[in-house]
Amino acid sequence: MTIEQTSEVVDILTQNYQQYFKDKTDDEKYQIAMMWATMFLDEPVELVLAGVKRMIATDTKGYSPVVGQVKENIYKLTHPHEMTEEEAWAMVRKAIRHTGAAEEFAQLPEVLQRLVGNPTQLREWAVMEEGIVNSVVSSNFKRSYREIRAEIKEYEKLPSDVKQITDRLAAQMLQGSQAKKLLGGNE
Numbered sequence: 001m002t003i004e005q006t007s008e009v010v011d012i013l014t015q016n017y018q019q020y021f022k023d024k025t026d027d028e029k030y031q032i033a034m035m036w037a038t039m040f041l042d043e044p045v046e047l048v049l050a051g052v053k054r055m056i057a058t059d060t061k062g063y064s065p066v067v068g069q070v071k072e073n074i075y076k077l078t079h080p081h082e083m084t085e086e087e088a089w090a091m092v093r094k095a096i097r098h099t100g101a102a103e104e105f106a107q108l109p110e111v112l113q114r115l116v117g118n119p120t121q122l123r124e125w126a127v128m129e130e131g132i133v134n135s136v137v138s139s140n141f142k143r144s145y146r147e148i149r150a151e152i153k154e155y156e157k158l159p160s161d162v163k164q165i166t167d168r169l170a171a172q173m174l175q176g177s178q179a180k181k182l183l184g185g186n187e
Helices: 003-016 026-039 045-058 067-078 085-097 101-107 110-116 119-127 130-157 160-182
Strands: none
Touching: 003 026, 003 045, 026 067, 045 067, 067 130, 085 101, 085 110, 085 119, 085 130, 101 119, 110 130
C-alpha cells in the first residue's frame, strides 16, 4: 500500500472517528499515515480498506482502531474457515484409528504433522488406552494446537521486514543449536 493509498485509509478513519482526529495537526495525521503505510506495506489497499470497513462496521465502542485491530480483521477476512482445535483433533484421531501410520501421517496438514511429530507417535497413541487418548492426549494436543495457531497467526500479521528479521534470527539460532550438538554441548 502506498502513502497515497494510506492517506485514503486515514481519511476514512478521520471521518468515522472524528473525536480522535479533531485535535490532530496535519503533521500528526501525516505521521499516522506514514506509520500505517509502513505496517501495511505488503497489503493490497483493497484488503486494508476491507479490514478498516469491517472494523468500523463491528465497532461498538467508538475508539479509533489501532493497526493490530485492523490486522486482526484482515486475518479474519483472509482466513474465514480456519480449522478449530476440535476439527484438528478429529483429523488426528482418525489417523490414530487407521493402521497405516506413515500414510495417515503424510495426509495430515503440515501444522498437524508438526504437532504430532512423526508417524511413530500415531502408532504409540493407537496402542494406548482409549480413555487416556481421549482425555490426556486430546487435551494436550488441543492446547498445543491453540498455541501453535496463535504463533502462526501472529507471524502472518507481521510486516515482511519483521518476518525477514525473525526468520534470519531463527535460522541463526538453529545453526547455533546444531553446532552445539556437533561439539557435544548441551542445549
